[in-house]
Structures are given as structure tokens and as C-alpha cells.
Amino acid sequence: MGIVSKEELNNAAMQIILHAGDCRNYLSEAIHMSENDEDILMIDLKLKEAKEEITKAHKIQTEMIQNTIENDDMITTLLFTHAQDTLMTIYSELNMTNSILRLYRKLNSKVTI
Template sequence: MTEEISQVAMKIILHAGNARTFIMESFQCMGEEQFTEAREKLKEAKQETLLAHKAQTETIQSEAQGNKHEFSLLFAHAQDTLMTIMSEWNIANQLVKVFEQMSKRINHPQ
């Protein structure tokens, strides 16, 4: 069971890391006023977080059904990483809206 939980943890970390890469690319696009591309990067990041979240949820549901898992520092780290990435996604998703509005005001003043 320890190896199984480690594999799930690595899956979560992998997908969360992929999501972070897309989020960072989204910030780059925002800085270049490429807002459509920034949103596309955020969509890709969201898909990666959903894959990570699914792996985490399946493990938690398994334990809730009575399948005990040994504590794993790696799994705790994976969960922490996923939560952090989800927060970064939420911030980036709001910032793209803010930056787009600011860009419109600067480039097309009334």
C-alpha cells in the first residue's frame, strides 16, 4: 500500500507541476497583453489540476471506504502542492481579467 500511495502522490505532483508551468506561461502572456492566449494557458492548467485532484479524491474516498493508508509525507506534500497550485490558478484567473481591463483603459482611453 505504501508504494501505491507514493505513486498517487507522484501523479498529483506531476500534474500540479504541469499546471504551474501553464500558469507561469499565462502570466507571461498577460505581460505581453496576449489575453486570449493567457486564458488558454489557464484552461490547460485547470485540466492538469483536475487530473491531480481526481487522483487525490480517489485516494481519500478509498480511505473513507475503509481501505487504510499508511501516513505518507510524500502524499501530504503532494496535497500541499496541489492546494498551492489551485490558489495560484485562482489568482491568475482574476489577474487576467484585471490586466485586460487595465490594458483597454490605457490603450483606448475614453
């Protein structure tokens, strides 16, 4: 790609934030669905959609980092730093949500009403 302009970097940052935010929304939906004992297949679909969104965000970040590494005059912006922070925070939320839901399912399978 060559030299990445600040505008391109900021546009990429916005895409990272949007995809990461979509991931967070899917995670929230999955948790609420679990709380309401909704269909496990629908919950798993939300988790799959969340993973797809975080993967899109991660790919954009990786592309931008690779392009800036190839350039000795590396630029960055506060917005891109914020996007990276958002991405990593929501990635942690994805991991925690998966763990919580696994534990919930395990406990739920042992409880008889």
C-alpha cells in the same frame, strides 16, 4: 479499489505533484504571455490547460482519500501529505492568476495609447 498500499499512495502522490506542477507551468506561461501582450486566445488556452491539469491532480487525490476512508487501517505517507499541500498551493495560484489576468484585461481595456 480496496486497501491502498503505501506504494500506490506514493505513486498517486507523484502523479498529483506532476499534474499540479504542469498547472503551475501553464499559469506561468499565461502570465508571461500577458506581459508580452500576446494573443488573448493563446493565453486563455494556457489557462484552460492549467485547469485541466489541476483537475487531473484533484481527481487522483479524491480517489485516494475515498479509498483510505473505506479502510479502518488508514495509511498515509509524508509524500502524499506533500502532494496535497502542493495541490492546494497551486490551486490558490490558479485562482490568483485568474484574478490577476481579469484585472489586467480590465485595466488594459481602459488604457488608450
